[in-house]
Amino acid sequence: MIPVAPLLELEDVSITYAARDGDVPAVRGVSLTLEEGQTLGIAGESGCGKSTLAAAVLRLLPAGARVTGRLALDGEDVLAMSWGRLRAVRWSGASVIFQGALHSLNPVQTIGRQVAEPIVIHGLADESGARAKVGELLEQVGLPARHADAYPHQLSGGQKQRVMIALALACSPRLLIADEPTTALDVMIQAQVLDLLDRLARDLGVGLVMISHDLSVLGSACQRLAIMYAGRIVEEGPTAQVLRTAAHPYSAALAASFPTIGDPAARRRPRGLPGDPPDPRDLPSGCAFHPRCPVVLPQCATDDVRLRPVADAWQAACVRVAAP
């Protein structure tokens, strides 16, 4: 039997932006795989490279960004795709919901026309077929089909975010990348949108990569978690383990900054992490996290530890994890 390629495979991906005052390494050697129907959350602070990574999957980075390593969708190398092939894969193979995307709807076009556009362009249906499909998509994301005739200003933020999800699903992609899909939304609407994404992954078998700075959102929506710091994944594993018994001190600090309500240890004891994330142009020696690490050891200033296995399907890049 031929082994089936995973839906998304990243192998030692590095991304460098060229800036006037020198190169900025935004992503430094990230490897990941995602299978159909799986949900993966990528968490980290601003500037850790998580959005850059999302944009790279469909080659949406600005000119001047250099990508090395291997990036494959369904076994097909994204970096080697021709423009024509790439255009076909965008929307139908994988689609991205960007941060603040609810502002990217065209204010002078109806919702229906905007959702139909990729369907018609990709030749999946003619105008009338696309109209029917739009109604279906809107209902799939919990909006009445008649909203196809509405303009964006007639919808609330939560409804617009649902339209963005419908749009991302228009060409039945197998992979959905959502960059901060709920950041601008209220808690109740956020719960509705997270429910929806979860249902899509389960019912349609869509692979879902969700990116957020909010670990509590990812914790409730994703099976696996990857924590990024300074362009690297520092821990990756099953969500519950990473949140409760993190192997990397950075993951632990990040998890502790979102308190569990009712937990006496968090009551009147807000916890954060002193210091700021490093400037990617001027990374600390050794482990990039060592200047902020609460449990730093002398060798951390010199040893650049890569991911080590913690347990089955769980790895962390810390000197405190026993070397294999």
Add this chain to the structure above:
Amino acid sequence: MSAPILAAEGLRVAFTARKGAVARAVDGVDLAIERGEILALAGESGCGKTTLARTLLGLEKPADGQVTFDGAPLQYSTRALKPYRRRVQMVLQDPTGALNPRQTVYESVAEGLRIHRVPGDEAARVAEALALCGLRPPERFFTSYPHELSGGQRQRVVIAGALVLEPAVLVADEPVSALDASVRGEILALLLRLRDELGLTVLVVTHDLGLAWNIADRIAVMYLGRIVEIGSTEEVLGDPRHPYTRALLSVVPESEHLEQVVLSGEPPDPTRVPAGCRFHPRCPALAGGEADRAGVAADCRAGSLPVLPSGGGHRVACLLPDAP
């Protein structure tokens, strides 16, 4: 017992929306904030929490009712408001927007002293406020511009700008929602320390119940212009009685023990406040028949609920009998 430091009595604030509709943003609120307490005002967008905070600050004039400071009703002449504004200071959500990008840290913090013609050593006061907010040594930050600081440092500068005037009350509107996770805990710890060391009273407006669990002594939950539940943080979050508080708490990813109750529909519209209990169209207890069995369903739909009185204890604006 001495008068509360800041109080609302029968407060109503209305705005004229499009087409002459009147939005009853704050629709009958009694609230007493005691000296040296941290009170969290929680609720969804559009519930009126920010309008209530702005009215307490004297930035909005109530249509009815009054604000009292130290027992005396607030006067709305410019002359009377100026000293009041020195005593009750505000901290906004986005520190980047709150600071003038062309002013140094020193100028930003000293501005309030100059406006209020505070006598004495200006540089010493600025240095003291910065140090109090954890920017040490303060002189190092005097000549910095906002773009040279991290998000957390900027919020510390904003807080220093408020504290330099030695206010009695700090009103913070979503003080950490624009900040990175690891910085969030540091800023919350700062607010807690300022209360402990200076006896500062803090009103935190937030949608984030985890924040309330971290620092607040009491929580008031708002829905559609009214406070629906108020009590100590332990009472409200540990034993929520109002069906709205329960639903809100159940969708917060940080709470794990409750079964999720996702309210359908959008946040309610203050231009169309329903008759009866204003939560009844979305109330799971009414829809689930609980109110019927208790014999209060008719009152939920059409009766009138009195405004929750201010004062201590756990109070709930709900007709169901298990609400205390």
